[in-house]
Amino acid sequence: MRHAPPLPIRVLGALGIVLLYSVLAGCGNTDPIRVGFSGPLEGKYSDLGIHGRYGVQLCVEHINAAGGIGGRQIDLIVRHDGETEADAVAANAELMQENVVAIIGHMTSQQSMAATAALKGTDLPLVSPTTSTHLLSGIRDNFFRVISQSDDWAISLADYAVQQHNVRRVFIVYDTDNRAYTETFSNAYAERFRSHGGEIAATVTIVSSRMAEWDNVLHAIRASGPDSLFMALSARDTASLAQSLYQAGIHLPLYSSPWAYTSDLVSGAGRHIEGLTASISYDPNSQRPEYVRFREQYKQRFGWEPNFAAAYGYEAMQALAAALQKTGGKRQGLMEALTSLGRQNGIISEFEIDPYGDVQRPPLILTIRNGSMTSAQ
Known part of the structure; x- marks a missing residue:
């Protein structure tokens, strides 16, 4: 340090x-x-x-x-x-x-x-x-x-994704090491997304403390055919997944819980995280x-x-x-x-x-x- x-x-x-x-x-x-x-x-x-x-x-x-x-x-x-x-x-x-x-x-x-x-x-x-x-x-x-409390952010983010970006089918991935936050945020996002007529292509959970690679997540994304990706992951995991998506040739609009919105996100993923959208009560x-x-x-x-x-x-x-x-x-x-x-x-x-x-x-x-x-x- x-x-x-x-x-x-x-x-x-x-x-x-x-x-x-x-x-x-x-x-x-x-x-x-x-x-x-x-x-x-x-x-x-x-x-x-x-x-x-x-x-x-x-x-x-x-x-x-x-x-x-x-x-x-x-x-x-x-x-x-x-x-x-x-x-x-x-x-x-x-x-x-x-x-x-x-x-x-x-x-x-x-x-x-x-x-x-x-x-x-x-x-x-x-x-x-x-x-x-x-x-x-x-x-x-x-x-x-x-x-x-995070549900307000999840709701506003789902509203924005549907109304401004016209996405209709979302893949959701979240980290159960911080389940009290990630699961409730992901559920609130999914519920609001459905209320707009959207579909949940698939929901996948990870355990970041035992995570070595993203192959299973990438396979599930390809298999489910989403038009957007929502992540409730740490900054480092969000950056890592964004890089893996790029390397796999998967290009989707990215949405995130605010947990990832730190300097580690941009420094870890660079241009691969460009355009990612999140909701939080904080303007840097x-x-x-x-x-x-x-x-x-x-x-x-x-x-x-x-x-x-x-x-x-x-x-x-x-x-x-x-x-x-x-x-x-x-x-x-x-x-x-x-x-x-x-x-x-x-x-x-x-x-x-x-x-x-x-x-x-x-x-x-x-x-x-x-x-x-x-x-x-």
């Missing part, structure tokens, strides 16, 4: 961070407030975990530079959440032993499902930047998020002033363009810090504080965590054009 350059001495003024986190002079507790981060820092999902971590870290550094929470600095403690559900639970157990007041994570739905179940009966909040499965929607538990070219400042500071700090995981990571920490301000930096009452924050002025957009820990944001259709992710609308 590359080392990040020093942080420039400036903060996101438009976010009102100075007002929110200004030092409250006094003789209270000055011990650091420990916050955990749990995400995939190695392996094929690391593009989510590393950028998510850096987004959280940048927000922490901004908060600390402005005086912290009531004069207390935030200490970010990071753990790799592995590849299995047991790994995620174990990573969080380590963070709990470090006396964190909350955990920001996880970055995939399968890990968040396992972690939420393990935290039942505790008062430790789990604030996810990128978990979007609807299986965690509308439930009062330890799980909170700053990203919309947004001119919102808060996002423009964040994007520039992120590039200066880490040397990379931020992806959606980085931006949502920043907002997850932003929301958690606002809740900690209400509790005086304590874990007690933190879950109640998160659902009573009201509208937050995020860097992507304004957002509000509802009583069930969910948020709603309008979907946006994105496509890859000339090697860059851009709005298709």
Whole structure:
């Protein structure tokens, strides 16, 4: 992992961070407030975990530079959440032993499902930047998020594919290693596609952790005769499949869940991924002033363009810090504080965590054009 350059001495003024986190002079507790981060820092999902971590870290550094929470600095403690559900639970157990007041994570739905179940009966909040499965929607538990639930994106993407591209017969492939996300997204896409009179040519699942090649998937695509391909795969697997399609002489319009929309997608597939379309509540070219400042500071700090995981990571920490301000930096009452924050002025957009820990944001259709992710609308 590359080392990040020093942080420039400036903060996101438009976010009102100075007002929110200004030092409250006094003789209270000055011990650091420990916050955990749990995400995939190695392996094929690391593009989510590393950028998510850096987004959280940048927000922490901004908060600390402005005086912290009531004069207390935030200490970010990071753990790799592995590849299995047991790994995620174990990573969080380590963070709990470090006396964190909350955990920001996880970055995939399968890990968040396992972690939420393990935290039942505790008062430790789990604030996810990128978990979007609807299986965690509308439930009062330890799980909170700053990203919309994924069914809304699947519906808008199916609408766009049928209405704008006139596709009528889709082949669906998804990764069961992240079933809580990929299966629900694929099912929502299929249901909406059928509602427009479309047909599902075939649905094939893969287990990416045991995947060596795409021959079986390519054979199934040829045999079923689709006019489009929908994928709910990681960025690296989406890029790999796109390359294999090209090498096999299979040319179809490509549609994807937003899980794949990271820099690893374009760098891994190059021109073979041109024209791929996805739906997400994130615009990498947004001119919102808060996002423009964040994007520039992120590039200066880490040397990379931020992806959606980085931006949502920043907002997850932003929301958690606002809740900690209400509790005086304590874990007690933190879950109640998160659902009573009201509208937050995020860097992507304004957002509000509802009583069930969910948020709603309008979907946006994105496509890859000339090697860059851009709005298709």
